[in-house]
Amino acid sequence: MFKLKENNTSVRTEIIAGFTTFFAMSYIIFVNPDMLKITGMDFASVMIATCVASAIGSFLTAFIANIPFAQAPGMGLNALFTFTLCQGMGYTWNQALAIVFISGVIFLIITISPLRSRIIEAIPKSLKSAIAAGIGLFIAFIGMLNSGLVVVNGASNVTDLGSFSNGSVLLVVIGLIITGVLMAWKVKGSIFIGIIATTIIGIPLGVTDIPTTITYSNFSLAPTFLQLDFNLLSAGILPLLTAIITLTMVDMFDTVGTLVGTANASGMADENGNFKRGDKALVADALATCAGALVGTSTVSTYMESSTGIKEGGRTGLTSVVVGLLFLAAILLGPIALMIPSAATAPALIIVGVSMMSAIKNIDWHDFEIALPCFLTIAVMPFAYSISDGIGFGFIAYTIIKVCRGKAKEVPLLMYAISILFILMYAISAYSSY
Template sequence: MKNMIRKFFKIKERDTTLKTEINAGITTFLTMCYIIFVQPAVLSSCGMDFGAVMAATCIASAVTTILMGILANYPVACAPAMGHNFFFVYTVCLAMNIPWQTALGATAVSGSIFIIICLMNVRHHLMKAVPETLQKGTAVGIGLLIAMIGFQWSGIVVDTPGTLVGLGDLSSKPVIISLIGMFSIGSLLIMRVKAAFLISIIISTIIAMAWGLAEFSGIIAGPPSMKPTFLKLNIPGAFDLGLINIIFVFFFLDFFDTIGTLIGIGHQGGFIKNGRFPGMNRALLADSIGTVTGACLGTSTVTSYIESSAGVSQGGKTGFASIITGLLFLSGLFFYPLIKMIGGGIARDEVSTLYPITAPVLIYIGCFMLPLIRQIPWDDLTESIPGYLTLIIMPLTFSITEGFSFGFISYVLLKVIAGKYRDIPVLTYIFAGLFIIRYFI
């Protein structure tokens, strides 16, 4: 059995060992298992069943990660993407009043488009159509949006009539728990502890239990039913004319997130040789299949996680590390009572809920996405202004779509005014035109 595994995953050829790959797989899981707690809390905000989303998250993450290991043979783990889930809930479901079933349908369609593009091998043309400044601006804007939601979930930032937002009650127990969580994560990250998010969640949970804000109801139980979300996606509804731009944004986020993550991990692990990433198309295919699978099960876009770099730093070089990570995600199915206690939230009043245990994770994820702002060419106004509008509109409007729209439209207009219209790919003109049209239909 061991010899079969070594041969299939090319353990010897990549100069690694099974022990190293197992350690890498465990390390990756510890750095990204927070999604099991966070995803149900996010998607339940739009009416989806907490337990069903948790089960869908565990299974979709496991299936996609294992598929990544088998198809691509790289130590890359996959799970529902942070940022995509907030776009799903706050922009599509809550702001646009679209049922979550239809949003899942749009997610499945975007994943299907991704699969077709992988099979046709035309990803290079699409990459050129979205200017790099908009790619970086989108990542930063999503980071700011996630951080803003994290601060609201923590109670540190609250709604105020005069200035829209203001400082919350720092003496309240939920806010104190959030502040302790923030301090814990920061301290653990400085000490280079791989499981910083998970340890912080454990610390905050213990404090919440001691203060009577979280009720312990057990640790292990049978997996929750996925019946409330399984195959509930509404694909015909996703083809409504008003949802075409939503499908496009879902696809764009998944496509460029995945490529960016794979390239980053590829450079770190030395998988990229002479500018080529062998098997990248197979990795993209596994990722895109994961998105369709996740939508069918009942969760938002599944994508490759940059946290996989933690496993690579531990020596992970093959897909066997992904197999280990995937199996650990499956084990999460049996910890529903614990996950419900951690991610279920604390009622602040009759209409709002705080999530002080998981909120610090969101705040720091926003922090990790900000460094990309340095890669926007600030000395070229035809590049920097669209990038700036993209990243600032997203958190201010709570809409990734609007930031994306402002970015595309301003990019084309400013390039044309500057006489650089020949530098713009035809597809970029088409995308900008579609975003303009959506404001008039």
């Protein structure tokens, strides 16, 4: 079914890759409901919805596209749901779920049209390399930030190095050394081994919590299941359009960026930097967003952390099936998933970041009309904490510079359209904030 031999992989490799990806992204099981409960949603119900939506998304990716990418409610998108739609625009969480569903339907319409494959093909090869490097830097930054290796200084609003008196920081360093040495020795399954070893070492350091129970009970999906409210015009048409366009654009280009960047960094793309199976993944992502809204969670997106499993050799949808099954198991066995501390997965994210940064070598840094858009793509992703914003700044800069240099014909028509959409999105967002 998954054509393992054609993709030069095995069942064992795919299972290890699936476990690795799941461990790297399992934090979402608890972070997402903690974020959405601010809107008044039931924590336990959102946790189940998170696991169910993640499983559905991962299964869709596996069976529609046969690629090793996992899905879950997106970080940043859940913040957009909570702080922009609900607290900023005044929508109820039920109305916000309806907006997520509508954005998913629009995304689906785009993905089943001829635009599906052309979106990826329209991106210049240099920008594809920049997206890969930007995601590498972003994913390493996430690992450092979530584990406490770097912290936000409240006084200066910049990041500082965490204190080595903190057991979590010390564990990240230990895990980075273990995983780095294993990678240098080319040990099979080195990232997975590194996560497990670091988790065990974290027990005496007081970072890894031993659960008092291995199962959850008495949970219900009912408080959020099919609780969408489509009465959306109370706040006006402009805020509604802003919300729908923003969610659709961010979801679409987060997914495009993750697929293009990871595929280029892992050798899954062709000589032009195109990922042939990636266009089907967009369909899976759009369907997962709709399904996620129905069960009761914010926008579902393809996860950057999938690159940890891909680094372990995952090449087919079997990896995604394993991730999906683990998310379903986590509904009952959540305490075991929670046992893996962020300090144990941070080294894996940093190592993957190192690998993805190699894409920089494909960029001609001596040609400034290419260098500036690529730099903005790479820099904005971690600094703005957004893949889509990095892509937006890179696309806009690339298009403007080419036009000003008298090379307008070198820019694909779809690049013009996407750049204009990004400009409109930023303009509408700025106008609605007044």
